[in-house]
Amino acid sequence: MSNVSLGDMALNFLLQRQNTQIKNNLQQLSTEMTTGVTADLGKTLSGNFSPLAGLEQSISTLGAYSMATSQASLSAATMQTALTQIDDQVTSLATSLVGAGNAGQAVQVNTLGSQAKAALSSALSALNARAGGQSVFAGAATDKPAVASVDTIMAAVSAAIAGKTSATGIANAITDWFNSPTGFQSVGYLGSTTPTSPVPISNGETASLPTTAADPAIVSTLKGLAMAAVLANGALAGNATEQVSLMNIAGQSLMNSGTDRVNLAASIGVVQAQIDTAATKNTAESASLQVARSGLISADPYVTATALQAAQNQLDTLYSVTARISSLSLTNYLK
Numbered sequence: 001m002s003n004v005s006l007g008d009m010a011l012n013f014l015l016q017r018q019n020t021q022i023k024n025n026l027q028q029l030s031t032e033m034t035t036g037v038t039a040d041l042g043k044t045l046s047g048n049f050s051p052l053a054g055l056e057q058s059i060s061t062l063g064a065y066s067m068a069t070s071q072a073s074l075s076a077a078t079m080q081t082a083l084t085q086i087d088d089q090v091t092s093l094a095t096s097l098v099g100a101g102n103a104g105q106a107v108q109v110n111t112l113g114s115q116a117k118a119a120l121s122s123a124l125s126a127l128n129a130r131a132g133g134q135s136v137f138a139g140a141a142t143d144k145p146a147v148a149s150v151d152t153i154m155a156a157v158s159a160a161i162a163g164k165t166s167a168t169g170i171a172n173a174i175t176d177w178f179n180s181p182t183g184f185q186s187v188g189y190l191g192s193t194t195p196t197s198p199v200p201i202s203n204g205e206t207a208s209l210p211t212t213a214a215d216p217a218i219v220s221t222l223k224g225l226a227m228a229a230v231l232a233n234g235a236l237a238g239n240a241t242e243q244v245s246l247m248n249i250a251g252q253s254l255m256n257s258g259t260d261r262v263n264l265a266a267s268i269g270v271v272q273a274q275i276d277t278a279a280t281k282n283t284a285e286s287a288s289l290q291v292a293r294s295g296l297i298s299a300d301p302y303v304t305a306t307a308l309q310a311a312q313n314q315l316d317t318l319y320s321v322t323a324r325i326s327s328l329s330l331t332n333y334l335k
Contacts, residue, residue: 055293061203062286069201069279074131075209076272082126082137083265089119090221090254090261097228097251100244109243113231116250120225121150127213137213138191146191146213156187157226158233167245170235171227171253178223188222189214201278207271217260224253 093115100108127137128145137146147153160177164170177183195210213219227250236242 052293055289059286059289059293062282062289065200065202065282066279066286068199069207069275069282071132071134072199072201072207072209073272073275073279075134075136076268076275078129078131078136079209079211079268080265080272082129083261083268085126086123086218086221087258087261087265089122090225091258093119093228094224094251094254094258097247098255099251100247109231109240109247112247113228113233116225116228117150117154117232120153120222120229123222123225124148124150124153127218135191136209137211137218139210139212139214140194140196141190141192142196144190144192146189148188148190153184153188153222153226154229154233156183157230161230161235165236165239165242167236167242167249170230170246171249174223174227174230178219178226184219184222185214201275202282205274205278207275207278209268209271211264211268215264217257217264220257220260221254224250224257227253 093112096108096115097112100112124147127147129136134142135144135146136142138144157174157177160183161170161173164173178188189212191212191214193214195208195212198206198208201207228247231243231246236246
């Protein structure tokens with residue numbers, strides 16, 4: 001049998017091709033070692049990508065739920081912060097108003113009236129709070145402020161009480177304005193009458209945060225603040241008895257609305273708990289699916305390390321052979 005030999009150019013080409021193949025194999029194995037993920041999914045999964053696709057879809061869906069629960073949780077927390085801020089100011093002011101009224105301290109009219117106007121401004125600012133770029137008390141109109149400015153509302157209230165000369169008359173006029181569709185509902189509340197849509201927070205579960213600045217508990221609170229705030233604008237000026245009476249009415253109104261504010265905060269708290277529970281469940285499920293996914297596409301570290309060492313040895317051997325061939329010459333051959 002005759003021997004088959006390779007010419008120099010053919011041998012050089014063969015060595016270059018083997019060098020490229022071994023280096024590509026080394027690169028692939030190195031990537032698998034560092035990432036822990038197999039480079040050839042088709043081979044690892046035996047061509048059946050359905051289980052992996054199902055896991056990927058579930059993980060993606062849970063990722064969307066995670067974003068939804070984060071936004072919903074932020075909105076609920078923002079609502080609670082606003083309500084707490086309002087309640088803290090209102091509770092303190094209500095006590096002062098009733099105390100001043102009972103003691104007949106007319107000298108405090110201007111001071112408490114100014115405090116009430118400042119509290120009203122602060123409450124309106126809190127109701128215009130935004131979470132993740134969305135107005136939380138404006139219903140479906142998340143791109144708009146929920147309520148008008150204190151100057152706008154006070155101007156409308158002042159017009160509503162024009163000509164009233166008694167505390168009862170002013171209190172009734174303000175109550176009518178806040179309850180009227182053409183009063184606060186159209187001038188003070190700038191949001192939508194449609195509440196925000198329920199948010200999907202897990203498979204088959206939604207969370208709703210329908211509270212708006214037009215909620216009766218909030219409107220009642222703003223009404224009580226406005227009753228006292230008009231004193232800072234000179235309502236019933238010169239009639240200390242009626243001014244004190246109006247302070248007392250305003251203070252009692254704010255106290256009476258306290259239970260409604262607590263119940264409103266509690267209802268939002270229930271939704272917060274629901275969102276937190278769903279978020280925890282989603283996180284646990286996502287972690288479980290990630291483990292299952294890793295099990296499908298992970299590269300065996302021992303097998304990969306062994307193959308990597310073998311490829312390195314192959315490359316070292318190839319370099320040695322190449323160097324040996326490169327050193328051959330006619331002189332060396334004839335020796």
